[in-house]
Amino acid sequence: MDPRSEVILRQQDYLNGHVLLINAPNDQLAQNMPDQVQTSIWTWNYADHQAFQNTGIHSHFSVEFPQASFDQVVIFVPKSKELLNYILHVVVSHLKLEQHVFLVGEKKGGIERAAKQLKAFGKTLKLDSARHCQLWQMQIEKTEQLKSLDHWVKTYTVDVNHDLLEVCALPGVFSQDHLDTGTAVLVPYLRQVKSGKIADFGCGAGIISAYLAKLNPNQQIFALDVDAFALRSTEMTFQRNRLNLTHLHLLPVTGFADAPKDLDAIVSNPPFHQGIHTNYDASETLCQQAKLHLKRSGELWIVANRFLNYPPLIEQSFGECTVKADQQGFKVLFACTK
Structure with missing residues (x-):
């Protein structure tokens, strides 16, 4: 299993309700989520999307946020800083104040830089640092009006x-x-x-x-x-x-x-x-x-x-x-x- 997923499972008690995993790796994380969690995935990687669907996981392949309501969101840090800016904007445009967003990534993948981007939208807390990864939590204090793709x-x-x-x-x-x-x-x-x-x-x-x-x-x-x-x-x-x-x-x-x-x-x-x-x-x-x-x-x-x-x-x-x-x-x- 991907080390980022292992960190999520180490802190699974923080998760509950309908949870959206964004840019999640193609592994067994969704199947191993705790009973109190209903998992969906948003990915823009078609190979991962097909793999998720083949194992019965609800997966959304798109550049846009799924048309559904979620209690929590877990973002796996992408390589691009600009892409994370877009994802964070879309997430806080769809969620409500005081909902929780989690951010996980490898140290060599820029998690510390990404955590600073997270701070623009609320109070952050580092929950874990293990497997050369970090897991951060943010409670939304600022939402945004959704901007069109043309803006990005x-x-x-x-x-x-x-x-x-x-x-x-x-x-x-x-x-x-x-x-x-x-x-x-x-x-x-x-x-x-x-x-x-x-x-x-x-x-x-x-x-x-x-x-x-x-x-x-x-x-x-x-x-x-x-x-x-x-x-x-x-x-x-x-x-x-x-x-x-x-x-x-x-x-x-x-x-x-x-x-x-x-x-x-x-x-x-x-x-x-x-x-x-x-x-x-x-x-x-x-x-x-x-x-x-x-x-x-x-x-x-x-x-x-x-x-x-x-x-x-x-x-x-x-x-x-x-x-x-x-x-x-x-x-x-x-x-x-x-």
Whole structure:
């Protein structure tokens, strides 16, 4: 069991009634809650959401607070400070004065910084410090009027060969306030991508999807991500740039295996972070399974850190992997089905 969940169970006597676990890890915490607790989960991680549902736990996959009443809330600290600001705002917008909010997180995950953010809404008390984690309690002394998602979005402009794209990114989404180096290296090559039915795996704020849609408004774009905030950001980016939403298909996925079949191309700046931890499983699976999802003469385009040894994985499946670019620490890799 996740050490943060172990800390919650150590202090379970503080919990009662209908309790909402926010951003909870995929473990056995909900099944081990005390009898006086009715547990629900709010998560924006689709893989976790599916796992919770498969074990009979009531899970809400969304960027927005569940439409229900709760007696208490337990927030598992996210990696992003901006995302925690959004969550705290939403929580105190839905709860009432004197209700309790609990905050739990790893020391290396920023719990002490997060606890300071908690103080803006009420009196705080540290309940536990164990398993390299801390648990804090806050009694709400200040509620807020709920602000729309538009209030929380950050925007910036990407200029590729004098072709402007305005990017919208919600809190916690990869590269929220600037164009990351890997995508910047990849974008000039998007003109070479085969048109048709295209999947953007790990779509993030939708830069790749939107640029492909600008190049050819008639192609079908499948934007894939595990994160609900990424999927909503991609939709907002399309709306901001007045792109064809009828040809945008937003797909929450647990991994690349959930991608559509018979694709003309797969384009990706693949994810390799799971919370505060590094995890290359998703991107390695993409390299190994991409061919199964492509049509004949279908294309795979990936940008990745230079040190990641993806070409051999791609070659095992496609037979050949071409390095289209090698700059600023990133490689653009290309493969084609026969």
